[in-house]
Amino acid sequence: MIVVMGIFAADLTFLTPRLPAWTETIIGSGFRIGPGGKGSNQAIAAARLSAPVQFLAKIGRDEFGAMARGIYEMEGVGTSFLFESADAPTGAAAIIIDDRAGENAIIVVPGAAAMLSTAEIDLAGEAIGRAAVFLTQLEVPLPLVAHGLTEARKRGVTTILNPAPAFALDRDLLALVDILTPNETEAAMLSGLPVTTPEEAERAADVLIGRGAGAVVVTMGAAGALLRRDGRTVMAPAVRAGAVVDTTGAGDSFNAGIAVALSEGRRLEDAIGFACAVAGLKVTRAGAGAGMPLRSEVDALIAAA
Ligand code: RIB
Numbered sequence: 001m002i003v004v005m006g007i008f009a010a011d012l013t014f015l016t017p018r019l020p021a022w023t024e025t026i027i028g029s030g031f032r033i034g035p036g037g038k039g040s041n042q043a044i045a046a047a048r049l050s051a052p053v054q055f056l057a058k059i060g061r062d063e064f065g066a067m068a069r070g071i072y073e074m075e076g077v078g079t080s081f082l083f084e085s086a087d088a089p090t091g092a093a094a095i096i097i098d099d100r101a102g103e104n105a106i107i108v109v110p111g112a113a114a115m116l117s118t119a120e121i122d123l124a125g126e127a128i129g130r131a132a133v134f135l136t137q138l139e140v141p142l143p144l145v146a147h148g149l150t151e152a153r154k155r156g157v158t159t160i161l162n163p164a165p166a167f168a169l170d171r172d173l174l175a176l177v178d179i180l181t182p183n184e185t186e187a188a189m190l191s192g193l194p195v196t197t198p199e200e201a202e203r204a205a206d207v208l209i210g211r212g213a214g215a216v217v218v219t220m221g222a223a224g225a226l227l228r229r230d231g232r233t234v235m236a237p238a239v240r241a242g243a244v245v246d247t248t249g250a251g252d253s254f255n256a257g258i259a260v261a262l263s264e265g266r267r268l269e270d271a272i273g274f275a276c277a278v279a280g281l282k283v284t285r286a287g288a289g290a291g292m293p294l295r296s297e298v299d300a301l302i303a304a305a
Helices: 038-048 063-075 111-115 118-123 125-130 142-154 184-191 198-210 250-263 268-282 295-304
Strands: 002-005 009-016 030-036 053-060 082-085 091-098 104-109 133-137 158-162 215-219 225-229 232-236
Touching: 002 038, 002 142, 002 250, 009 063, 030 038, 030 063, 038 053, 038 063, 038 133, 038 250, 053 063, 053 111, 053 118, 063 082, 082 111, 091 111, 118 125, 118 142, 125 142, 133 142, 133 250, 142 158, 158 250, 184 198, 184 215, 198 215, 198 225, 198 232, 215 250, 215 268, 225 268, 232 268, 250 268, 268 295
Parallel strands: 002 053, 002 133, 009 091, 053 082, 133 158
Antiparallel strands: 009 030, 091 104, 215 225, 225 232
16 A cells, blocks of 8 residues: 655646746637646556555645545545645646647645644554555645654655655655655755766765665656665666657656555566656656556556567
8 A cells, every 4th residue: 555645736737839928918729627736646646556545635625625536536546534624725736838848837836735734644644554655745844744754664664755846855854765756856956966967866866865865766857767776776768658748747657656666565676667657658648647547558568668
């Protein structure tokens, strides 16, 4: 079982030829609403990859909250620890996608998800203790991230922190992380070093390991993923599964892939290859949560490689 702690956000996605300037209005080329929020995307991806998963989060009592519950029921995501705020709204995100290059820019407002309490995390303590992996990100406030990681660590559960969006992390927090999974930008921000090549990613990973992280996996887009642990490096190549349609949630699909593979007893060295296949499929589909691939599709892609 996997426990994911994070946020649900309704992704309001706008396709546009360019970003508007302040005070400017432009006409976009498309719009859709779908499930988002890094933690929620990761939980949905894990469920589609056939892993039992519980999502630890907070939503509001509003339409977006109802949308989240409906999706979790359909996807088989456990909601025993999906709490509700009576006053705060469910999270929402503005996703701006360049309609030619497919790149995205995101503004996310966690809303009720930021009101999750340490007491509510404690209610999930027993479930966390039964999990093989505890996976979280930085869309909930740092004290909650630290509390969740502490609960998992004291129960001997493997912890994965996807440090997105990037914030400065102190040594105490990094010491609670078995596997840190930044992208290149996040690795650069966290380490203070440039990260544009595998060699630079290695150096940044060593800085973060020196500050307490157990292992670092840097996702590098088309260059694949780099695992650094115990002074050794393993690279997994990116997997191309078709034309890139939408990269939103690619990192989330990758993190879910690692968590699922580890929960099935695979080694981290193998898990990153599986995660690259999951992400390779995700980017061929529109939507963050909605674009996550099924296990059968990932297995078929790997078998065909
Ligand atoms: O990782 C992609 C996600 O980041 C989006 O779904 C958006 O909601 C933000 O949380």
